Amino acid sequence: MPEPQDLVKGTLDVLILKTLSWEPLHGYAVAGRIRERTGDALLVEEGALYPALHRLARRGWIAAEWGLSENNRRAKYYRLTPLGRAALREAVSDWERYVRAVGQVLHPSER
């Protein structure tokens, strides 16, 4: 079982990948989407997003490109790569397996 911090980091990575799976976004927009869905539970410090984004970019799962934002500012946009898409699929299935396993302990099903 991974360490608690890794768990959080790993979860954040999955969230970023999922968020970007719909459309390319810049860092601020990603933060916004995640905060919308999860409240402040997972992204206590917004800045923590950026090391995660850069690491994912180094891995090749997302690609970065400077572009123009909706208000004509230069912003760094990220998009999911095919490699990232595959990683996302795997991460999702891993997560679901994990949830099921923990769920068995917390809510054992009647046999």
Place this chain on the structure above:
Amino acid sequence: MDRFRRLFRLAGREPSPAEDVDAELEFHLQMKAEELERAGLGPDDARREARRAFGSRERFAAECRSIATSEVSLRRRRERLAGTLRELRLAARGLWRSPGYALSVALVLGGGVGLAATVVTLVHRVVVRPLPFSEPERLVRIYSTMLARGRERGTHSPADLLDLTREQRSFSAISGWVTWTSAAAGPEGGEVIRVVAATAGFLEVFAVRPVVGAGFTPEERIRGGPRALLLSYDLWRTRFGGDPAAVGKSWTLDGEPYRIAGVLPAGFGWPLGHRGVVVPFRMPENVATQRGARYIDVVGRLAPGVSRDQGESDLARIAAALEAEYPRWNQGYGVSVRPLQDEVVRGIRPTLLLLLGGVSLLALLSAANVANLVLVRAIRRRGELAVRGALGASRGWLMWHAVSEVALLALAGVLIAVPVGTAGIALVRRFGPGSVPRLDTVELDLVALAFLLGITVLMAIVSAGIPALRVARLDVRPLLSGHGKATIRGRRAQRWLMGAESAVAAALLASAGVLARSLDRLAGESPGFDPSSTLTFELNLAPRRYPDGDRIVGAQRELLARLRALPGVTAAGLTTLLPLAGGSFGSTFSIDGNPGPDDDSQSAQARVADAGYFAAARIPVVAGRGFGAEDRRGGGPVVLATESAVRRFWPDGRWVGREVRFHARPGDEPLRGAVVGVVGDLRDQYLGQEPRPLFFASSEHAAVADFTVVLRVDGNPAAIEPAVRRVIASFDSELAAASVRTMEEVVAASYAHVRFRTGLMGLFAAIAALLAGFGLYAVVAHAVAERSREIGLRRALGAGEGQVVREVVVLGMRDVAIGAVVGLAVAFLIGDASRQLLYEVKPADPLALATGTLLLVIVGVIACWGPARRAARVDPMESLRAE
């Protein structure tokens, strides 16, 4: 933020990753602040709140920065690797397109380095490496000396050895041995094996134990007891398949069965050689009374903490005591103790050093050759390099581009050098003279190979890299349009390299010439007998069966008569100490009762021979008579003298009937006989010696139990060996012939090492001449190609074909000439340093020097001829048109 980036762009460069990160985080903060402002906060509050929600900006920025830089460096490394590989691929393609160049460089590189590695390995393994025994510095050779006679490296008598062994206090072991060769029959065919008969303690001296088997039993060490031997490791593996069950089995040598008592460890080497056996030395029965017979070599291992000097004084003490106790035998005899390794390689060291010098020059030559070839190519490709430089390639990349080809060629050179070196070693082992010690342990030294290769490649890289760097700063356009001249200073380097090559070639040619003259003179010397069509072998009559002189002489007469009766045998005789086979024995003597002065000036070599010997060996009787039927046992002893003996002792020529008294054999009573004849001089030590005075006593009067038989044969002498062995066996089943060889083999072996070094130097010289010629060809061809326009113009202006050819040849030979002069001087130095190796020839032998120079000139002119003809055929009209 945009102003920031714009400022950078104005400055003309891209923002760094750190600046990017800052920009990205700043964007987030601004957007957040704006959103908060829209929600109703004031600008400052919004900004503050945005920063709070963000978290520690510095921390996150630092994290992002480190991720970014690591990514950048990773990418850069990948790019560099890809670029290097790409260059290598390009280089490989370039080499593939110029197979001549690639093959030349690889062959010269690999061949030169491989040859050099062979010789360096030889020198290292034979001379430098310590003997493969534990604590080899404690191993010593113990010689008997007679300083009054100038003898420093003499052998011992068995009795002396026993006394030394018993009384010594400074050695952990001492042992003596004698050696001969025996024939071993077998299903794979006969083979000649070296036999070392060693006294007890032999294995202890070398601190080895048999790896299989238990060694000799006490009975096997005694004369008359069962025979046993220890196999060398190589023999065990090849002849007995490495089977431990071979121990205990029987093996027949010279017709005698021996029990295999054990196997010696691998790498034993000296004095056994690769294919040898050790048998126990059996003390002769009369050992106590035969103190004067000195024929045993002795080695010892110094006890821990004892120095060589201490060991020597200890033994000297014993020798002095022996002198006092047995003045008759030991008067004037001392001992000397020397490090074993020095003694083993003593003979071969000057030869190997000479060869090392020769091959070093050759390696230098091949390095210069490679450098020249690479330089020429680099100059030719200067256009390519210039374009790359103009397109922005850094100096590092230009160097790598120029050098990548050389790198690939170096790899090819390694692939060629290893088999060349290995083959060289194999050839030396197969054809090298037996006098090269430890040859059996020589295997290619990869360290030497790597070192030599490194040096050569370094030279090549330097010669390729320098023009590459110069090119990077050149003005590109004239080169691109093809009009630029070779402003690269390749020409001067080429000339220096060519000069160096010629110097080396001249030095090697001249040295080889001097050596060849020396060998020629040596081989032309007559040894004083006719070695053709003769078979020789050693016999040892057991004292048990032939206890006295009468029986010995009777046996000899009978045996020789039977041998003479063999079909094909035209003459037979016997002697002690066959000439040129090693071994010598000198005695003082008195003339007509006059013992002569106190020093040893009245001494000469003493031998014993029968009547048939001189006919068998074809030694002429030049005056008086030889031994004949009238000289029988019981009659008055007679003596034959060689010409130089007569010249020395009876310059007035009045030698007939003079009486001389001398020891015919070591340990014998002196014999008194009248000189009845003079025989031709013999060169008994080596072919090049000044013949020394020799006296022969007749075997009838000085009965010898161990002697050498000489048979003159009609046809091939080796063919009668089986018949000879049968005759001997039928005469005495316990008797067997040892060291069976033809006389020609003996003579050839006596100067095999001279042929070896002369042959090798000749080979080096030939290769050097070819390489120098090839190098000259490449350089001149290149020069002609570079200047073809110039030549065309000159032809257009009226220069004739012949004139152009002459000029090109002169151009090429100019550097060769200067180099040759330097080379001849070097050859003189080499010859002077190896003066001891030359026979009757001066180091500056004019014939040799002249021949060497002439050869070099011929090679040079041939090398220049092709390019010269090509230059002459340049069409002047073409050149004019191209302008």
